[in-house]
Amino acid sequence: MRNRWCRRAAAGIVLALCVPATGTADEPPRSFTIAASGDILIHASVARAAAAYGQGGGYDFTPMLAPTEPWIAEADLAICHLEGALSADDGGLSYYPLFVAPHTVADAIAAAGYDTCSLAGNHALDRGQQGLEQTIELLEARGIAHEGTARTEEERLPGFYRVNGVTVAHLDYTYGLNGLPRPAWYSVNIIDPETILADARWAREQGAAFVVLTIHWGVEYQHAPTAEQEDLAERLLASPDIDLILGSHAHVVQPIGRVNGKVVVYGMGNHLSNQNSIWGPKYHSTEDGLMVQVTVTEQPDGRFAATSVEYTPTWVEMHTYRVLPVAWARAAREGDTALLAASWERTTGYVTMLGTEGLVATPAAWPALLCRGRVAGLVGTAGPDLLIGTPGPDIVTGRGGDDTIHGFDGNDLICGGPGDDTLWGGFASDQLHGGDGDDTLYGSLGHDTLWGEEGRDTLWGETDPDTLYGGDGDDTLWGHEGNDLLVAGSGADRLWGGLGADTLVASSPTDTLSPDRYDRCRIGALVTPCP
Template sequence: MNHKRHIKAVIIVLLIVSILSSCNFISVKDNNIHPPEEDEHIELNVEDKEEQIEQEPPRSLNISVVGDIMLHGPQIRSAKQSDGSYDFKPVFSEVKSYLEGSDLTLANFETTISTPEKGYSGYPMFKTPESILEALKYAGFDVLTTANNHCLDNFIFGLENTLNKFDEYGFLHTGTSRSPEEQDKVLIVDKNGIKVAILAYTYGANGMEGSVDQSKLQYMVNFIDEEKISNDIQKAKAEGADVIIACMHWGVEYVRQPNDEQKALADKLFADGVDIIFGSHPHVIQPMERRRITTNEGKEKDGFIIYSLGNFVSNQRDRYQDSGVIINLEVIKDGDNISIGKIGYTPTWVRKYTDNGNIKYEILPVAKFMDGQLKGNENERIKSVWNETTGLIGIEDFEPVK
C-alpha cells in the first residue's frame, strides 16, 4: 500500500514538473509571437511610402528672364578703368535684387566674348571684354542663350571663345555649339525637383553664315527650322523634361507688335509641346499672353508667351528701344501636373548719364525711380517708360512690380 502511495506521489511530482515546463515553453513562444513577420513589415513600409507620395506638397520654381544684353562701343569705353581693365558691375547694381532671388534667371547674350588681341567693338560686329561675365554672375544670371543674329560677329573664334568663357564662369548655355555632340544635347536644368528644358533658335546671323564652312555651320548655330525644333522638343520630352522653354530670336526690329509669322510659329511650338516662349530681337517690348493650350497629343495645359522682351541693356536711345522688362514666372508641379502660377513683370529703363565728365550706364527698375529721384528730362522719360510698358502689357492679367 505504501509502495503504491509512493508511486502515485512520484507520478504527481512528474506531472507537476511537466506542467510547469509546458507553461514556461508557452511563455517563450508567446514572446516570439509579438514581432511582425518579415513579409508583414515590408507590406507596411509600402503602404507608408504610398501615403507619403499622396501627401507630397506641390513643388514650385521661380523663373526670371530679361531680353537683349548688347554692348555698344560707348558702353565698353564707359566701363574701362584707369588700369585698363573693365568693370560692368555698376550697370546692374539696381536690378540685382530683382534677379538673384529667382531659382533660374535667363538672358539673351547678344554679343561675343573677345580678347585684347582680337580687340573690342560694338555694332555692327559686337566683341566684348570677358569682364561682362563677372557682372552677369554678380547680377544673378544662370543661363545665357546665344542663338541670335550676332553670334558669329567674331567668326568661329568668337562663337567658341564665348562658350569656353561661359563654361569657365559657370553659366549654362544653349543656342550655339562647338561640336555636333554638343548641339545634340538638350539643356535640361533640374531645380526644386522640376526639370526644365531650354531650347534657343535664331532666324539668321546677319549674313555671317558665309564665313563658316557649311558642314560646321549646321551644328554651330541653331537656326529656326520647324523640323529640327520639333525633333528637339520630342528629345526633351524623352529625357524627362517637365517644362519646355523655347527662346526665339525672331520678328521685325523696332516693331511693337508680333507679325503673322511669329504668331503662326508660336502656335506650332505650343502644339508640339512647348510650355513657355521667350522672344527677342525686335529691341522693343512686344505683348505677352497667358494661354490654355491643346497639344497635338490632345493634352490641355497652361502656356505663356512674350513675343519680345526688349533691350535689357544697350546704347540704343530712341523711344521704346531704351527700355525692357524683367518677367517673373512661377511654375508649379503637383504630381504629374504642370501649371503656370503667378506672372509678374518689372519695367526697366537704361539710364545714360554723365558723372565727373564720364559717361555712365545703369539699368533702373522703373517703379522705384518715379518719385522724384531723377530730375528734368530723366524724370519725365522714366514715367513715360512706365506708361509705355504697362500700356502695352497691361495691368489686369499681369501684375507690374511697383
C-alpha cells in the same frame, strides 16, 4: 540663383544626373520661378562707360547690371540674352555692325545672378566660330551655362537644369545670322519648326518636367508681333513638349500673351545697350525693357505649368548705362523722374496690348526690396556686401550674405537680411534690424532701436538712451551708456544694462540679467527685484 546645370549627354546619363524622385500625393505641389530679361548689346558708348568704371584697370560692366541683381538672383532659374561675341583678351573689339565685346561682360552677367544665357542670335557669329567658342568658355569659367550655340554636335542638344528638384530643359534658336554662313551645322541653332519640336520631344523623353524655349525672332523696332511670330507660337505651343516661350531681337518691348493656355513673351526689349529715343523716331523706346518673372507650379496631373507672370519694366540711363528697374528707381529717387514715368507708361502699355489677363507689373523687387515696409535706396546683393550710407537719412537692406553695413550720418533704417551681418547705426537716431542669422548690431551715437530678430545676436546700445530687442535665439544685449531698455526675446538671453538707469526685461527664467544698483528688472509684465 545659381543652379546645378546638367550638360547634354546620352539619355541614360541625363536621367541619372537630372531627374529627381517624384513627389507623393501627400506633398504640396512643387514650384519654382524663372526670370528672364532682354537683349544685352554692347555698343561703343557702353564700352567707354565701362572703361570709365574700370578706372584704368580694364572694362567694368558690373555697375550697369547691378541694380537688377535682386530681381535676377532671387529667381530659381535666371536666363540672360547676350548678343554678339566676347573677346578673351579684349582684342578685335567691335561695336557695329559686328559686335565683339570685352570679356568682362561675363563678369557683370555672373554678378547679376544669371544661371544661363541664350546665345542664338543674328550676331552670334560676328567673330566666327572662334568668337563663339570664346564666349562659351568665358561664361562657363564663371559658372554660367549657355544655349543656342555649340562647339560640338552633342552640345547643340537642349540643356538641363535642376531647379528646386525639378528637371527643366532650355532650348534656344534664332531666325538667322545676318547672311554669315555657319562653320558647322551645329554651331548656331536656326529656327525650323520641325527641328524645334523634335528637340523638345527629345528633352521630354530625357525626363524634362518643364521645357523653356528662348527664341530670337520678329521685326526690329516693331512692338506688335508679326503674323509669323503668332503662327509659330501657335504651332509650337500646340505641342505638349513646349511649356513657355521667351522672345528677343526686336529691341523694343512686345506684348505678353497666352497661346493654347501657355505663356508667350514676344519680346523683352533691350536690357543693356546704347539705343535710345534721343537718336530719332526709329529708336523710340529702345531704352525700355522688361524682366519677366514666371512662377511654375505642379498641376494635379503631375505636369508643370506657368501659373503666374509678373514683369518689371526697366530703363537704361544714358551715360551711366545703369539698368534701372523703373518703379524701384522712382521710389528710391534714382534717375530722371519724368523719363522713368514715361518709360513705365510705354512698357506697361506695350506688354498688355493683347489684353492678356493676369499680368502683374511689379512695383518693387521680386521679392520686394523693402526694409520694414519702406523702399530701400541702398541695396545689397545676394552675397556678402559692404554698404555705407550717406550723410543724410538712409534706408538700407543688405539682402543675402554676411553683410557689413554702416549707416554713417542721419536717422537711418537698416535691415541686414539673411546672413551673419554687422550693422552700425552711425551718428544719429537709427533703427537696426538684424534679420535671419547671427548678427552684431551697434547703435553708436543717438537714440537707437535695435532688433536682433532670428539667430544668436549681439546688440550694443553704445551712448545715449537706446532700446534693444533680442528676438528669437540666445542673444546678448549690452546697454552701455545711457538709460536703456533691454528686452529679451525667446531663447536664453543675457542682458547687461551698463552705465545709466536701465530697464532689463526677461522673457523667461532662462534669461540672465546683469544689472547694477540703478537698474530695474522685469520678467514679462511682472516687476521683480533685480538679482
